[in-house]
Amino acid sequence: MTDQKDKTVSDNPEWLELAIETNSELAEAISEAIYPYVEGGVATEQLASNNALDRWEEEVATGPVIVRGYLPLDGTLEVRRAKVEYALRCLNLVLPIPMPTYRSLAQADWAEAWKVAFKPLRIGTRILVHPSWIDVVPQPNDIVISLDPGLAFGTGLHPTTQLCGIAMEGRVTAGMRVLDVGSGSALLSILAAKLGAVEVLGVDIDPEAVRVGHENATINGVDGIVKVDAGSFDRASGVYDIVTANILAGVIIKMLANGLALVGKQFIFSGILDTQVTQVRDAATRAGLDVVEQNQIADWVCLVCQANR
Numbered sequence: 475m476t477d478q479k480d481k482t483v484s485d486n487p488e489w490l491e492l493a494i495e496t497n498s499e500l501a502e503a504i505s506e507a508i509y510p511y512v513e514g515g516v517a518t519e520q521l522a523s524n525n526a527l528d529r530w531e532e533e534v535a536t537g538p539v540i541v542r543g544y545l546p547l548d549g550t551l552e553v554r555r556a557k558v559e560y561a562l563r564c565l566n567l568v569l570p571i572p573m574p575t576y577r578s579l580a581q582a583d584w585a586e587a588w589k590v591a592f593k594p595l596r597i598g599t600r601i602l603v604h605p606s607w608i609d610v611v612p613q614p615n616d617i618v619i620s621l622d623p624g625l626a627f628g629t630g631l632h633p634t635t636q637l638c639g640i641a642m643e644g645r646v647t648a649g650m651r652v653l654d655v656g657s658g659s660a661l662l663s664i665l666a667a668k669l670g671a672v673e674v675l676g677v678d679i680d681p682e683a684v685r686v687g688h689e690n691a692t693i694n695g696v697d698g699i700v701k702v703d704a705g706s707f708d709r710a711s712g713v714y715d716i717v718t719a720n721i722l723a724g725v726i727i728k729m730l731a732n733g734l735a736l737v738g739k740q741f742i743f744s745g746i747l748d749t750q751v752t753q754v755r756d757a758a759t760r761a762g763l764d765v766v767e768q769n770q771i772a773d774w775v776c777l778v779c780q781a782n783r
Contacts, residue, residue: 488547492558492574493540498632499772500569501539507561511554512543547578597639601665606693617643617668620693621661634744637769637776638662638720641742645778646671650715653677653737655707655729656745660687660700662718667696671716676702677709710737718742723750727757735761741779751775 492512494504505516519540545554558574565571594604603619604610612618642662646652648670654663657676660683666674674696676687687702703709707717707729717738719726723746726734735741741763746754748770755765758779767778 489579490545490547490551490555491577491579492543492545492555493577494542494562494572494574496539496541496571497772498539499774500565500571501541502632503565504541504562504571507565508541508543508558511545511557511561513546517542543574544579597636598643600643601639603661617665619661619664619668621659621664621690633771633774634720634746634776635661637771637774638718638742638744639665641744641767641769641776641778642666642669642716642718645740645742646716648672651712653707653710653714653717655717655719655734656721656725657687657702658683658720660690660702662720663687663700663702664691664694664696666716666718667691667699668694672699674700675709675711675714676700677705677707678702679704679706707734707737712737714738716740716742718744720744723747723754726754730757730761730763735763735781739781741781742776743779744774744776746775746777748773748775751777 492508496504501518505518509516519542543558545551545558562571562573594602594608594610596602600613600615600617601619602610602612602616603621605622606620610618639662642665646666646669650666650671651673652663652666652671652675654660654666654674654676657663657678658680660676663674663676678684678687681704684702684704687700688697691697691700691702714737717734717740719729719734719741721744726743726746735758741758743754743758751768754777758765758777762781762783763779764782765777766780769776769778
C-alpha cells in the first residue's frame with residue numbers, strides 16, 4: 475500500500491522523481507527527512523514480498539518500500555536536490571540509507587505517478603484498508619476502512635500499526651469503550667468503532683492529526699462514535715475497556731509513570747523496538763499491569779497488558 479503526505483503543488487510542467495528503496499521501518503523517517511524539500515508530497519509504496527498479483531490479500535505486508543518525492547525542474551532544483559541528499563546522509567549516520575535514483579517526468583505523468591501504486595492492504599484476518607478511489611470486494615465478515623493518504627501517518631503500512639490492528643481484532647468487542655493515544659490518522663480509532671466499540675476517544679498532540687482524524691471518522695461513517703481531541707490521555711473520562719498506544723517506547727514508559735495504567739483495563743502498546751521491550755515491560759509491571767501477550771514483526775514489538783488491580 476502507498477502512503478502520501480500532501481503539499482500544495484505548482485504548475486511546473488516537468489518534474490524530477492527521486493526514489494529510495496528501503497523497508498517499512500525506515501520509510502517514515504526518510505519521508506519526514508525529505509518532505510521539506512520536495513513538492514507535491516512524499517509517497518511510500520509497499521512492494522510485493524512475492525510474485526502474487528493479489529499481494530494485498532497477505533496477512534502482513536512485508537516487502538520492500540519505495541519512498542518517492544518530486545522536485546520541479548526549475549531554478550530551485552539543485553538546491554532542493556542537495557538538501558534532500560544532505561538529509562539522507564545525516565540519516566545514514568544512524569542507519570544505512572541508500573541515495574535516491576532519479577528520473578524525469580512530464581506533468582501528466584507526475585499527476586498519476588504516486589496514485590498508480592496504491593493498493594488495498596489486509597491486516598490480520600478481517601481488516602481491509604483501502605484508498606477511496608479503489609473499489610474492493612470484501613470477504614464475508616471483513617471490516618473495511620477507507621483511508622486516503624495525508625499529512626498524518628497511519629494507513630497501516632508500518633509494522634507497529636499492523637501489530638496494533640491484529641491485537642485489536644481479537645479483543646475489541648461490542649459495547650466497549652476504547653481510548654486511542656497518539657491516534658494519528660485515526661485508523662485504530664475507526665477500527666475500534668467498526669469492531670463494535672460504542673465510544674472511542676482518539677487523542678493526539680498534533681493539530682493536523684486531530685483534523686485528519688475527524689475527517690477520516692466521518693468518511694467511514696463512525697463520527698458518531700469516534701471523537702478525536704488534541705492532547706494526551708489526560709483527556710480520558712473514566713476507565714476504558716481497551717487503551718491503545720502506538721507511539722514511542724520512551725513515551726509509553728513516561729506515560730505509565732504518570733498514571734496511564736489507571737485509565738484502562740486492557741492495554742495494547744506498540745512502537746517498541748525489540749531492544750526496548752524489557753524497559754517497557756518493567757514500566758508496565760511497576761504501573762500495575764501484567765503482560766499477557768507479546769507479538770513481533772521485524773524489529774517491532776507489540777505488548778498486550780492487563781490491569782491487575
